[in-house]
Amino acid sequence: MEKFTQHTGVGVPLRRSNVDTDQIIPAVFLKRVTRTGFEDALFSAWRNDPAFVLNQDAYRAGSVLVAGADFGTGSSREHAVWALKDYGFRVVLSPRFADIFRGNAGKQGLVAATVSAEDVELIWKILETRPGTEVTVDLVARTATCDDVVVSIGIDDYTRWRLMEGLDDIGLTLQHAQDITEFEARREAWRPTTLPAKHLPPQPVEPARPVPLTLGATRTR
Amino acid sequence: MAGTLAEKVWQAHVVRRGEDGAPDILYIDLHLVHEVTSPQAFEGLRLAGRKVRRPDLTIATEDHNTPTLDIDLPIADATSRTQIETLRANAAEFGVRIHSLGDADQGIVHQVGPQLGLTMPGLTVVCGDSHTSTHGAFGALAFGIGTSEVEHVLATQTLPLTPFKTMAITVEGELPAGATSKDIILAIIAKIGTGGGQGYVLEYRGDAIRALSMEARMTVCNMSIEAGARAGMIAPDETTFAYLKGRPHAPEGGDWDAAVEYWRTLRSDDDATYDAEVVLQAKDIEPYVTWGTNPGQGLPLSASVPVPEEIADEATRLAAERAIEYMGLTPGQPLRDITVDTVFIGSCTNGRIEDLRSVAKVVRGRRKADSVRVLVVPASARVRLQAEAEGLDRIFLDFGAEWRNAGCSMCLGMNPDQLAPGERAASTSNRNFEGRQGKGGRTHLVSPLVAAATAIRGTLSSLADLDLPAGTTVDGSPLAPLDPHLTVQV
Numbered sequence A: 001m002e003k004f005t006q007h008t009g010v011g012v013p014l015r016r017s018n019v020d021t022d023q024i025i026p027a028v029f030l031k032r033v034t035r036t037g038f039e040d041a042l043f044s045a046w047r048n049d050p051a052f053v054l055n056q057d058a059y060r061a062g063s064v065l066v067a068g069a070d071f072g073t074g075s076s077r078e079h080a081v082w083a084l085k086d087y088g089f090r091v092v093l094s095p096r097f098a099d100i101f102r103g104n105a106g107k108q109g110l111v112a113a114t115v116s117a118e119d120v121e122l123i124w125k126i127l128e129t130r131p132g133t134e135v136t137v138d139l140v141a142r143t144a145t146c147d148d149v150v151v152s153i154g155i156d157d158y159t160r161w162r163l164m165e166g167l168d169d170i171g172l173t174l175q176h177a178q179d180i181t182e183f184e185a186r187r188e189a190w191r192p193t194t195l196p197a198k199h200l201p202p203q204p205v206e207p208a209r210p211v212p213l214t215l216g217a218t219r220t221r
Numbered sequence B: 001m002a003g004t005l006a007e008k009v010w011q012a013h014v015v016r017r018g019e020d021g022a023p024d025i026l027y028i029d030l031h032l033v034h035e036v037t038s039p040q041a042f043e044g045l046r047l048a049g050r051k052v053r054r055p056d057l058t059i060a061t062e063d064h065n066t067p068t069l070d071i072d073l074p075i076a077d078a079t080s081r082t083q084i085e086t087l088r089a090n091a092a093e094f095g096v097r098i099h100s101l102g103d104a105d106q107g108i109v110h111q112v113g114p115q116l117g118l119t120m121p122g123l124t125v126v127c128g129d130s131h132t133s134t135h136g137a138f139g140a141l142a143f144g145i146g147t148s149e150v151e152h153v154l155a156t157q158t159l160p161l162t163p164f165k166t167m168a169i170t171v172e173g174e175l176p177a178g179a180t181s182k183d184i185i186l187a188i189i190a191k192i193g194t195g196g197g198q199g200y201v202l203e204y205r206g207d208a209i210r211a212l213s214m215e216a217r218m219t220v221c222n223m224s225i226e227a228g229a230r231a232g233m234i235a236p237d238e239t240t241f242a243y244l245k246g247r248p249h250a251p252e253g254g255d256w257d258a259a260v261e262y263w264r265t266l267r268s269d270d271d272a273t274y275d276a277e278v279v280l281q282a283k284d285i286e287p288y289v290t291w292g293t294n295p296g297q298g299l300p301l302s303a304s305v306p307v308p309e310e311i312a313d314e315a316t317r318l319a320a321e322r323a324i325e326y327m328g329l330t331p332g333q334p335l336r337d338i339t340v341d342t343v344f345i346g347s348c349t350n351g352r353i354e355d356l357r358s359v360a361k362v363v364r365g366r367r368k369a370d371s372v373r374v375l376v377v378p379a380s381a382r383v384r385l386q387a388e389a390e391g392l393d394r395i396f397l398d399f400g401a402e403w404r405n406a407g408c409s410m411c412l413g414m415n416p417d418q419l420a421p422g423e424r425a426a427s428t429s430n431r432n433f434e435g436r437q438g439k440g441g442r443t444h445l446v447s448p449l450v451a452a453a454t455a456i457r458g459t460l461s462s463l464a465d466l467d468l469p470a471g472t473t474v475d476g477s478p479l480a481p482l483d484p485h486l487t488v489q490v
C-alpha cells in the first residue's frame, strides 16, 4: 500500500446522501474475477445520465469525492472500494460513513474521512461554483483545504497511522513475520500438511449415468 | 485457568497477543479454497508481489459452479467457466494443490477436508465460505472468512482476530426414532433464532450429541452459521478418532499417539464458564421442516403453517406474513399437506455417504411420486464412487431419481441445477432464503429421511407416514442384500 500523507486533486461534489454500495457498484459486476478494472462499474447506473457529475469534463479527473451523509451503506462488498480506487479516487469525504465501508476503505488505502455537514455544504458550493477546483487533504494536519476554506477532517488514529505508514493488514501482520516463523517452528508434527498430496487408491471418475432430462431441460440457464 | 474447548484451541494458535485493543494474530492450520471467493485474493497477492506463504497448508477444490451433468464437456456457463479456469490457473501459479472436476477428491470443500483426513481436532480451519463451521464437528475451530481475509491467510497463514464469545448448547437424552441430527440443528435454530448465535462459537454437548456419528455431527456444526454463529464445535472423542484413523492425511505411528493424547485434552473443563447456555431435550425433537424463508422459521412436521395474527411480536409477525406470501402457503395449513415439485438430496449439510445410505434404505424397492423430480447429488466424487460401489445409485435410479455428479448443485443454484419461479422443493441443504435455489424458488429445509418420505408421497412427509418396510423392487422381485462392506473409504 502506498503511503498517504497529503493529496491534492480535483474535488467532485456528489450531492447525495445514503449512497449505498449497490449504487457505488451494482451486483452484476461482482461476477468478475479480477480486483482491478472496476472503473467503468463505479456509479454505473448514474453514469448513464449526462448530467451526472462525473460526466462533466471539469470533474472527470476528480480524485477527492465529497458526498452526503451515510456513504457506503448496504452490502459489505469490497468491490465498492476497489471501484472508487480504480476510477482514481484517493479520498472520500462525508459527514458519516457506514462502518463496513470505512473498514474496507482503510484496508485498501482509500482515505474515508468525516467532515461536518456544514463544511461539506461549504465545499460543495465552492466546487460547484468553480468546477475543477482542487482539494488538498492532509492527514498529518487532519485538514481538507478547498480554495481559501480549511476544514478539519475526522479519522481514527489507528487508521490514520496505517495510511501514513502505507500499511495494509497484510503488511502489518508481516511486521511480525519473525513471530510467525517462530510459531511455525513450534508446531507439532501431527498437524497435517496438504503437500505432498496423499490419496486413497486412485479411482477413475466417469460422469454419473446419463439421466433423461425430462424436467431439467427447461431449467438450464 | 479453566477453559472451554474453543478457548483452548484459540490459545494454542496465538502467534502474538494483541496489545491495546489490537486483535490477536492467530495461526491458521488449514486453508480451504474454492473458485468463488478466491480469485480477487490471488489477484491481490499478484498485485502486491506476494507469494502463498504455506501452499502445504492450503488446498483447493471446485464445487460451487461445477455442473452435475456432462462433466466431461466444457462448462457451458461463461461466468462459471471463468471462475473455475481462474482457480486452476491460480493454483498452478502459486503451487496450491487442487482437486478439479473429474478427480476423485473433487467435491464440496467441506466434504473434501474431512474425507482426506485433513480436518482434525485442535486445528484452526478457514475457508472463504460461511459453512466452514462444518469442520468444527472434529473439535477444530473452523469459520468462514471474506475475500481480503482469504488473501491475508494466503500471504501470512495467520489472521488478526478478536476472541469470540462462547455458548454451550446441550442436547440431553436420546433422540426418538425418525429424528436425525438435521432435526436437532433445525430445532436449535428455531429456538435461538437466526441471530441467536451472533458473535459466539457454539459448543454442542450432551448425550444426544455424543451419540451422533461423525457425519451427523458435521450436519449439526454445518448449520451453526444459520444461527448467526461464527463457528460450531464438538469435543473430539472415540467416534472422532475412529473416523480419522487410516485416512490419507491422518497422523501415523508415533504422531498418531501424540495427537490422540493431545486431542483427549480438547474438552471444556468442568468448571469452565460460557457466555451463554442453552439446553434442549432430545426426546422433544421430531422431524422438522422449515415453512418460511430463513432457517429459523421451522416447525415439527406435525405442526401447521403459523397464523400471523396470532404472533404477538410485530417484527416476527411481519416477517411471517412476508415469508408465507413468498412461499405461497396458507396460514394454518398443516405442513403435511404441502405438495412439493422437487426433492433435492445433497449439499455440505446432507450429501455424505451416510445420508445417501439412509435415503436408499427408505426408497429401496419403491417408486417416487410421479409429480416429483428427485435429484441426488453426492457431496464429493468419492462419495459418489462409494455409493456406486454399494449399489445405491441403482436404488436411486430404480426409484426414479436423477443420479448426479458431485458439487454444491441446487444448494445455491450457481450451476444449471435451479428451481423455476414458484417451484417448491424439499431440500436437505441449509438455506431457504428467497431465490437461493433459483429465482422465485421455494425451499423447505428437511432431513434426508423426510426428503425420502416426501419423494415417495409427493407431500412433506416423515417415515411415520410410510407403510414400512418395503421389501421388493418395483417389478416385484426380491431385493438383493446391500453390500455392507466398504470398498472405498469416504
Ligand code: SF4
Pocket (backbone or CB within 6 Å): B063, B064, B108, B109, B110, B129, B131, B347, B348, B349, B407, B408, B411, B412, B429, B430
Ligand atoms: S453445498 Fe451449499 S452451503 Fe455448502 S459450500 Fe456449497 S453452496 Fe455453500
